[in-house]
Structures are given as structure tokens and as C-alpha cells.
Amino acid sequence: MPSPCWCLRSRKPPRGVSTPARGQRRAEPERRIRFGSGLPCEWALATKPLPSAMALSWARRLIRRPACLKWVALSTAPEEDCRQGAGRHETPRKRWMKEKKPRQGFSLPGLECSWEERLSSVATPLWRLAYEEQLKVKAESQKKVLQTLASRLREHGTDKLEITQRPDGLCCPLHPVVPSPIVNGYRNKSTFSVNRGPDGNPKTVGNYVGTGRAKNIVCVRANRLQNVPEKHKQVAQCYEEFLQQSPLDPCLLFHEGGHWRELTVRTNSSGHTMAIITFHPQDLNQEELCTQKTLLKEFFTCGPGAVCALTSLYFQESTMTRSSHQQSPYQLLYGEPYIFEEVLGLKFRISPDAFFQINTAGAEVLYQTVGKLSQADKNTILLDVCCGTGAIGLSLAHQASKVVGVEMVEQAVEDARWNAAINGISNCEFHSGKAEVVLPQFLMSREDDQPLVVVVNPSRAGLHYRVVRAIRNCEATRTLIYVSCKPDGEAMRNFLEFCCPPDSRKKLVGEPFVPLLAVPVDMFPHTMHCELVMVFTR
Template sequence: MSVQSDVNAEMMTETLSGNQTAEEYAYLDRGGFSSEKFKIELRGLPKFYGIAELKKLMNQKLGLNTSKIKRPKNGSHWLYACFQNEEERTKAIAALNGYSWKGKSLIAEVAKPAPDPLVKKRKLEEDGIGQDKKKKEDDNRSQQQRLAEATTPYYNIPYEEQLQLKEKEIRNILMKFDNEIWKIAKQWRSKIEEQRKVHNGLSFQLLPIQKSPVTEGYRNKCEFTVGIDEETKFPTVGFRLGSYATGTVAVGPIQSLIHISENTKKAVLLFQDFVRKSSMAPFSPADYSGYWRYLTVRHSNHTGDIMLIVAIHPQKLSTEELDKIKKDLVEHFSSDESVACGIKSLYFELLIKRRAGEEAAKPTHLSGATHIVDTILNRQFRISPEAFFQINTAGAEILYQNAIEMSKVDKNTTVVDICCGTGTIGLCFAKHCGKVLGLELVAEAVKDAKANAELNNIENCQFFTGKAEDILPTVLARANEENVVAIVDPPRAGLHTRAVTQLRNTKKVKRLVYISCSPASAVKNFIDLARPSSKTLRGAPFIPVSAVPVDMFPHTKHVELAILFEREDEKSNAPENAEGTDKTNTETEMNVKYEHSDV
């Protein structure tokens, strides 16, 4: 009997015992790919590891084909990995079970698919089991209150108290990082303990949290879901009141939320009016029926211009039917009301359920401008539908200004902007340094970065496309100056381990400013930057000097953090022969890659 057959038999046994029902697992055969169908549980993971590292181990070293990794919020020593079919899952278990990774022996076993949360919740309610304390509390709260608590959990806390909570959380994260360095760097312990007396328990300076200049209506980008309002039963454009995993697909209106601008709210209502007049239903995540999916609104705080990206699931609509929808959208958003609220750009996007999840076609421009323009530190930036741009424009000015001051750049400095996006950070640095070299994975973002340089008449910036861990040596080879400062602003998960290694091993990088929107997720990067030299990390470590939190997300628990690292003295910290190895191996490797690269 196959593993899947065993799971099916177990589910059938539970069905007969009355604990579960076949209906709760019907979604597995509904059509389309479900990450629950061929899932394993992986336990015994090391204390510190990155998801990118684990994917590399599984997909590259062990030759597996992982479609999704799901790490639970309550722990990092186990997770679920999902595969496309039974054969790939069986292969994964055989390869991973008992495998030694980072000194830990992994345990891999079949994981039973979770029951459909919507079906499970409905049955519990029918049986009168779901009326627990949490549900009773929910019943006593208005829909607006539930939505506010989900999106802006600090909305009813005075702003100064919000700042205190965030500063305390940042200090706790940095204390854990500091303690980890104390454990792994015995030779620095006396110095760390001496510095902690100066910096209130930390071995480096933590500056006071920087306030957001704007605390209401600050978001310049929001993605709204189209669904059914559980109170009015009408199609509604807003935010989900919960997740599918908790058995919730209802959508609530966003008019009372304080972090969304008034013109964005007006644009949402205009689209909601269009959806309600349409004969097509919103997409249902319960059975994959329906059409309307999302509305993304991008809003320039400088000009007030708004860009809309309307996303639908096409189901079996013909090309002619899709063209009719596009034509109707253009007509609807050409009204005087649309113009009055600042809608200047309209795009259309198809989202389709595939075996490996959901795919989006490139947004199609329907009408108006192809870009909107916003301003940070007197620099103009064009924003395309898919471009990354800090969601709090005024807060970004505070963040970038702090990064510039921390970096101590001058006209003899080359700034390497890693994960540069559309070039916002690098272009803000440009007038303070000799040269900026930016690198970014998304080709469209690099195209925008080059256009932004031209828009601002900036000539000392170059931008390159590729993964940081792949092209960083090549880009660093272009930095002729001895004084090189790296600016790192990676995605939430942090920088790839290979990119950290290359930064460590390129000794002309003297300082590094690490900007993180999820400091807790970036701690592994912090540790690898600061850990003592080794055969892999040949260059001298980067030691944290100062950190500053910036409140980019008022009324939420999130906070941005910028940390300045400075290279420790090479001679006193590098292992024996490390300096020579760095010269002969790392720089030679970089020059070889440069000769064979079109970067």
C-alpha cells in the first residue's frame, strides 16, 4: 500500500469513527493544486537556519522538487514541506529522514492534510461546539472593530505608547542577537561586557525610535480583496476579516480604517460600485468559482495621482468577453468622479490557479499614464504596477536620511546598493558619494531604477539585474575605490547566506548598513555578519556600531530597523593566512566572473 493510500485509509477510519468527515477533505480532489495533498513534516531542524538555505539543500543538493515550505509561527525547529505528487514526496522522505544538517539529524515523515477550515468550522457550529470564549468575544465586537484589530492592532493606543512598545520589542530582538554573539565569540566577551555598561545592556548604541511624520492615511499602496460582506451579503472590496486557515473568507469594508488615505477609499468605492453592477461574482477561495479577485491601489503622496490594478480569475471567459470587461473598466474610470479622486492610471491583471499555486500574468495597461511619480528627499521616482516602493513615503525620508548619516559616505566612497529595487536608496545616496552600484533580482525594477536615475539627472549610478548571491562579486569588482559601503535592504526573509559570505570575504567593504522590515527574521544575517572569521567567512567580521528603529507603520506592530556594521580590524580578527586567502581566492574569483559576465 502506498503512503498516500495509508493516509486515505486513516482518514476513512476517522470518518467512520465520526471524528472527521469525507467532506472536510473533498477539497483535495476538487481540482487544482493543494499544498496539503503531498505534505511532509520535517523536524529536528537547527536553531538558526534560513528558508533559502533549506530550499538549496532540498532542491539543489538533494535533487528534490519542493513546491512550498510552511513554517509555523510558534516554532522554527519543525515545518511542513509540500510536493507536487506522491513520487516526489516519497523521494523527499527517503532523502531527508536521518540526514545530518548543521549538526542536527533531520526527521521526515508523512504529514496528514489538514481538514478544510470552512467545512470544519461550519460543522463545529452546527454541533454547537464552536461557541467558545473567543467566538463570544468576536460576536460582541463590530465588524469595523474586528477589521481594525486585524489590520491596525495598535489603533486605540496613543502614538507615544506605540513607539515605546516598538522600541522595547527592538531592544529585545537586539539583546538576543547580542547574547548570541557573546556565546560564539569568546575572545570578544570582555569588550562586549564593557560596552554593555555604556549602552544600557547592549554592546552597541541603540538610538531612540524615529517617529513617522504622518500617522494617518500614510499607506501609498494597498491590496484589497473582493469578496462577500458577511453583514450586508453584498460583493465588497476590502480586507479579509480572517484567514482561510481559520475558516474565514468574509471581506469587510475599509472606510473606517485610519491608515488608508481618503482618496484611496474613494477609489475602492468606485471599483466596488463597478463590481456590484457586474453580472460576475467575486472569486470564492472555497470552491475556486467566481471572477473578481483583487484591487491594488498605488497612491502618490506628492502628486495625489492614483494607479489601479484590477485582478480577476478569468475562469473560461473568452478573449472577446475579457476585452469587453477591459472596455467597461476604462469607461467606468473615465468618469468625472474618478478624475476628481486622482485616478490617472489603470491596469488589468489575470490571476489563474495552477498546479503549483497561483500565477499572475503581467499587468496590461488599459488607460492613462503607465506610471505615477512620488518624491523622497527631493528625488522623483516613477512607480510601475509591480515596483517595490516603501509604503510610507514620509517615513522613508526619515529612514533613508538616517541611513545616509550612519554610513559616513563621502565623495571617495562607492555605495553598493544590494536589493536596490527601483533605486530609491541608491539615488538618495548619490549626491553624498562618488558612485552607486545597485543590484536587483527583478528586471522590471532595474529598468525603473535606470529611468529614475535619468529622471533626476543622476549620472553616478549603475544598476544590474540578478540574484545578489550570484552577481555580487561581479558588481563589487567594479568598485575601484578602497572605501566601499554596502547598503542592504532585502525582502522580509533576509539576505541569502552566499551573499553574506561574499560581503564578509570582500575586505574592501568597510561599512555596511542593514535595513530590515522584519528584524526578528534578519537576526541570522546579523549573526553571520558578526561571527568570528572561519574557513568559509574568511574576511574579518562586521561589528554592530549603532542601530535606529524607524516607525514606518503607525498603528501596527511592525517597525523598520537600520543597523550600522563596521569591519573589524583584519589583522587582529582574521584566522591564520585568511588575508592571503581572501586576496588570492575571492578577488581572483570575482575577476574571472567579471570577464565572462555581461553585467
């Protein structure tokens, strides 16, 4: 008999392990665990709960096969839940799956059964590990990113670059992961959905477990999430209490009607709290809308929700899944229009939809790291792309001769300008608009040859191709700092576009960049994510 825990890429279990007859249930405690969804698939056999000493090994497997996380979410779901969405017309693959691997409750060894813990395993998959072990997992993950980049660079014809031929297989030196100063309750912004909970209550406020494709989504309260502060959980609980007494239904699907939608909570280090509630108006008239806004305001100011001590309460009417302030204006029902945060001695104003790093203490570490790596001085211009409220540019303004920020969200640009004024910083300017439109125009209009240090901090979607082309084709750009929270995603495409040989067909005619250094900064404890600061030069 093989060891209690084994994994083999094969359609069949290892020699010596019998499989149950068709339709026969496997006796407990022996369980069959399936990872991923492709063929051939991985099998695992467990006769005992996973020892705590092996938790790190399981976490490392999550790096190699992140698709298995969706099974963690449904690990102890009833059998009928797992089969929801099965069509009447079965493909050969579906028949093979049913016959060879009957779904009898997918689970990872040692995981408990509560819904809160399933949510924790999805949203914060490393929550069971000590923080030192989490950093080891993330270091391994970032190492694989740099190895992949080195391999892809060689495929693109950069074999002559000495930096892609390192003995460790990395494209550049990798520093140890910089830890977060705060490990628990570090999020300054949380978003909660409204949907059916494990008990079927459609007015449950929490986060999702399951997938839409499998039609097994369940909304679970975030009481056990370690990265969410208690204040956010309190506001979510009060919002659910308000929904229970409201005569209006929640909006689960737009075409099915309903009104109450998600809740966003933002806080600062001083304890100030902003709540933003999204509402689908459907066919309500203005008088009925005013009634609902009044009820909401009374609940959080003089009703049971007053315990939240909100400093700002916003209401947004929206008929879209996601909408900006320009598309669906935020309506201030109560309190101050902004909350304020202090980072590295600077004061920042934060609007309802403005981007701000979710880990304030970690942001200070990140900005200090970027400042050291940029080596900006009084002879250089710092270009801050996707600048948000201007935090990176303003924190480095004392190093550079001038800071130019570009941001798509107009309200965030207004915040950035206010932040510069309130902090007495006069060598900064901020431009509103899409980076792929504003940046090429700015770089083409420059008349001086002053060196540029470019810092980009895009979303997970990465940089638009025209932004990459403008930066690369600008000869004055000698140093590029790329900050990415998902370097193995679209950021990898950007890395290759910056470093590949010149290609006139793609209009990448500038000299290629070379990866010089990588520094991971942990901004998201308990999750698999980590900010990777990549330094490119030429």
C-alpha cells in the first residue's frame, strides 16, 4: 500500500490501490480527492487528516495548480450541490468522469466543514500557515515567475543577454520577500455581496463560495476572514440587519428584479469609516427612492446601525455591474465626503472610488522600496502611470525635479491635486484620462532630453499596448519600475513587450529593457498574492 498521501499524474491510481466498483461508495475515512478539471487529472488518496507539518507542502501545490482552489470551496458541499448545472446531454468526458470518479464530496485532508472556513480557504488560502511559512510560499511563487520570464525571453531571441543565462534560471536577482508590518485585519477596503447564504436566506451579506458556471454560489459571512478588520465585519452585519427589515428584495440577478446590492467599506488608521451601498432602482420613482435613502440614513445614524459610528454614508444608484462616479454619481447621505490617511508623513484624501493600496502599513514599505530602487534625483523627471491619488509620486517628489502623474479616474486625480496642495508639494502635476491616450501625447510633446524614471502600478489587466510602446520608444526613459500584484498574469505580457528585441511590425523600435532586480513586498498576508517590484533598465 502506498503512503497515505500521494499524487500521480495518471488516469489510474497507483499499482496496488483498488478503485470502487461503479456506483459503489468508498468507505470512510478513505477519500478520493480530485484536483483541476482536465484529463489526465491528478489523484490523491488520504486515509488520515493532513498533519500540520505538511501544510506547507499543500500550500506549495496551490502555486502549481491554483485551479484546485475551486474544489476547496466546495470540499464538503452536499453531493447534489456538486452536480448542479449538469446537462441532459452528456459528453463522453462527462460520462467518463461520472463512471470513473463519482463525486462524493471533494475535500483536502484536514480541512474543517464550516462555511466560514471554506470561505477562508478560498479568499485567504494560506491562513492556516504561520506567517514565516507564508513568506516562504510566496518567495517560491515569485521565483517561478522570474524563471518563466527568463525562459520566455530566451524564446523571444534574447539569448545573447547575459542576464537570461543565470545558473539559478532567474532573469535577474531576486530579493527576499519584504514582510507586511501588519498581518491580520490589514484591509482598509472591503466589498461584500448580497445573495443566498448557506441557509437559503437571500439577504445574506458576505463573500462568495462556489462558481457561477456550476450554479453553486453561496454567500458566506466574512466573520472568519483574518485579513478583514472587525469594523468592516460589523458594518456588514448591520447592513444585513437592515436588509432583513427592508420590504424591498435584494438584487441577485438584474433581470429578476430586486434592489439592494453590494456594500463597500473603507476605513483609515484613525478609525474613520465610509460605507458605500449600491442600489438597483429598477422601476422605482424618485419619491420611492428618497424613502429608501431616508430609511437607510436613519438606520445608520439613529437606529441599530449607529453602533458602526460611520463618518461617511454613500448611496449609489446603478443599473450596471460596475460603474464609476461619472456613470452613476455617489450620493452622500450623511457625514464627510472623504476620509483621510497619513502615509510617510503625507496626508491623503480618499474619495469613494479612488484607488488606494488596501494595506496602509504595507504601502509605506512598498513606497520606500520603490523610492530606493528608482534612484531618482534632481536631474530626473518621475513619471507615475496609474497614479491613483498620487501616493507614489508624492512620496518620491522630494527626490525628483518633477513628478507627472497619469490616472483614468477623474475623482482620483482631483484627490491627487488636493493632496499635493495640502502637503505643500509644488513640483507635481496630474493628468486625467486613459494612460494609452494621455501618455503618448505627453511623451511626444516633450522638448527637453531630461532623463525619465517611469513607475507603473497598473491593475491586474496590465498596461495597454500603446502605453508600453510609448514608454519603450521614448529614448529618455532609462529606468522603469513595474509594480504588479499579479506578475504571472497580464504583467508577464508587458514584461516581454518591454524586453523583446525591436520589432517594427509591432512598432516596438526602441532599445529593449533588461530586468535588473526584483523585490517582492507582501501586501496581502494569508493570500497567495504579493506585490512584485521589477526594475528594468537600458
